[in-house]
Amino acid sequence: MQAWRRLGFWLPVAVMFVWGLLVLVMHHDTVRETAFTLFMFIALASSLNILLGYTGYVSFGHIVFFGLGGYFGFYLLSQHNWPLLPSALAGGVISALIAGLLGMAILRLRGAYFALATIGINEAARAFADNFSPFGGATGMFIQFSAYEPYGGPGPALWASFIYLWIITLAVILVSYLVKHSRFGLGLLAIREDEDAAMVMGVKAPRAKTIAFMLSAVGPGMIGTLYFFKNGNVEPGDAFQLHMSIEMLVMVMLGGMGTVLGPLLGAVTYVGLRGYLLTTPIFQNLHLAVAGLILLLIILFVPAGAVGWVRSRVPWLRRALE
Amino acid sequence: MILQVQNVTKRFGGLQALSDVTFDLPEGQILGLIGPNGAGKTTLFNVINGVYAPNAGRVIFRGEDITGKPSYEVSRRGMARAHQVVRPLHELTVRENVMVGACFGREGLHLAAAARKADAALAQVGLADRADQPSGNLNVAQKKRLELARALAAHPYLLLLDEVLAGLNPSEIASMMETIRAIRDEGFTILMIEHVMQAVMSISDRILVLDYGVLIASGSPEEVVNNPQVIEAYLGDPEMTARLMAE
Numbered sequence: 001m002q003a004w005r006r007l008g009f010w011l012p013v014a015v016m017f018v019w020g021l022l023v024l025v026m027h028h029d030t031v032r033e034t035a036f037t038l039f040m041f042i043a044l045a046s047s048l049n050i051l052l053g054y055t056g057y058v059s060f061g062h063i064v065f066f067g068l069g070g071y072f073g074f075y076l077l078s079q080h081n082w083p084l085l086p087s088a089l090a091g092g093v094i095s096a097l098i099a100g101l102l103g104m105a106i107l108r109l110r111g112a113y114f115a116l117a118t119i120g121i122n123e124a125a126r127a128f129a130d131n132f133s134p135f136g137g138a139t140g141m142f143i144q145f146s147a148y149e150p151y152g153g154p155g156p157a158l159w160a161s162f163i164y165l166w167i168i169t170l171a172v173i174l175v176s177y178l179v180k181h182s183r184f185g186l187g188l189l190a191i192r193e194d195e196d197a198a199m200v201m202g203v204k205a206p207r208a209k210t211i212a213f214m215l216s217a218v219g220p221g222m223i224g225t226l227y228f229f230k231n232g233n234v235e236p237g238d239a240f241q242l243h244m245s246i247e248m249l250v251m252v253m254l255g256g257m258g259t260v261l262g263p264l265l266g267a268v269t270y271v272g273l274r275g276y277l278l279t280t281p282i283f284q285n286l287h288l289a290v291a292g293l294i295l296l297l298i299i300l301f302v303p304a305g306a307v308g309w310v311r312s313r314v315p316w317l318r319r320a321l322e
Numbered sequence: 323m324i325l326q327v328q329n330v331t332k333r334f335g336g337l338q339a340l341s342d343v344t345f346d347l348p349e350g351q352i353l354g355l356i357g358p359n360g361a362g363k364t365t366l367f368n369v370i371n372g373v374y375a376p377n378a379g380r381v382i383f384r385g386e387d388i389t390g391k392p393s394y395e396v397s398r399r400g401m402a403r404a405h406q407v408v409r410p411l412h413e414l415t416v417r418e419n420v421m422v423g424a425c426f427g428r429e430g431l432h433l434a435a436a437a438r439k440a441d442a443a444l445a446q447v448g449l450a451d452r453a454d455q456p457s458g459n460l461n462v463a464q465k466k467r468l469e470l471a472r473a474l475a476a477h478p479y480l481l482l483l484d485e486v487l488a489g490l491n492p493s494e495i496a497s498m499m500e501t502i503r504a505i506r507d508e509g510f511t512i513l514m515i516e517h518v519m520q521a522v523m524s525i526s527d528r529i530l531v532l533d534y535g536v537l538i539a540s541g542s543p544e545e546v547v548n549n550p551q552v553i554e555a556y557l558g559d560p561e562m563t564a565r566l567m568a569e
Contacts, residue, residue: 181433182433183425183432183433183436186418186421186422186425186433187422187425187426189411189413189414189418190411190414190422190426192413193410193411193412193413193414194409194411196373196393196409197405197409197411198411198422198426199392199393199394199397200371200373200393200394200397200403200405201394201397201402201422201423201426201427201472201476202394202397202398202423202425202426202427202430202476203394203422203426204394204426205394258413
């Protein structure tokens, strides 16, 4: 396939591959933790991009798939002693199934109505987790210390979860690229630009949107499981944080929605900025306000995001930046 | 018959947009649809290609009842449409726009084949040199051609053209007419809404006249322009008729 040879594909993949490899070689806990957070947000933002960037549907509640998938995976892990990888995969599958069911109901809505519905879903999911006793209700669930034994103790278990996250992040970026350069992806882009015209041209919009929604939910579900495994517990307040949904939106918009590289760039930039704000006394409690301001400025002045802006200004870079 | 419209009625609240419209379209013909603004022409297109479901009546396409089927199902069965108000997919290039038509139209081509088909369709409508530009950058005449190319790339049995000449200057109209004739000669069946009378009269095999949602006349261009009802409702002036036929 000629597409595989393109730089636009290799650039993000190579960056992620080398980065993960460096973390493994350095074998330092702080470096791993930083990379874990960044990889997590890169994969979350890239997943959201399939819905937001390619299909043009704004979800304010995308973290719900991280929460629900994570909850389900963690449930298998902590209550049924499943190993980490199958639990994470199950978390991804359940997220996709929930997205499929939700999608059939709410993807009929367009624009602001869809966005509002996604906020409602996040709150509904949190209330569900709060009151569902198999998931531990409001106190959530904990992991037995013995669960770390198959990995050789808690330390190596954290390394194992990092390696899985690395692979999942690479896979999410791969899927993002493949979708963008497929016939299916062209249909999504057509829906984004004009859904009614796309349907007149033969794009089966209801089905395509639902599949896009499901694809964008798989990654968050798997990553949620890994994240809660790393933390050792899961509780409703951690799993369904509305502000994380909004931060995901900021990352995608900042880097450039509808591009493969954009969410990667946006996630790294935003997480870096947030780290700076959180450690600077004046901004400590204002990092969300700053996120809101960034979102506003991007929408007003650079709606295409960083990658989109460069692509439109420097034509010869178009091949290199997907 | 490639298309049979039987007793189609469409209401929007209290407004009777189409009343009991019936006509047939044989394969290989160009059928012109004329009538004053608000007569229901675009609504009729919307009912035929599944954007709206009619309140009563049936639409038969190539022997199959497609009444109330969603527009993407109709498209895949081989009906493509160029919109009156152009609807380019702005952020996509001109070629990508046309590829959407080829990928999801009757043939359902894969990307590589769709790209080749798109280039052929763009060449046919004279937009080949614009293929790599974002479609938002085109001017009105070029956007009209893009609409046409997108519909052509779907390789439909039936092409619905909604005022593809509107907003074009006389030389653009002349060259667009040539393009449409060339398309007809390739064997496409065409149903076209048009306000530019000389054009529609010279190109159509048959004409339908719609007024307030009612089909008031149908026949050859000569029959239609000499029909007193049509003159009153639409053409307005008997002398205009004479001028039209003279040209």
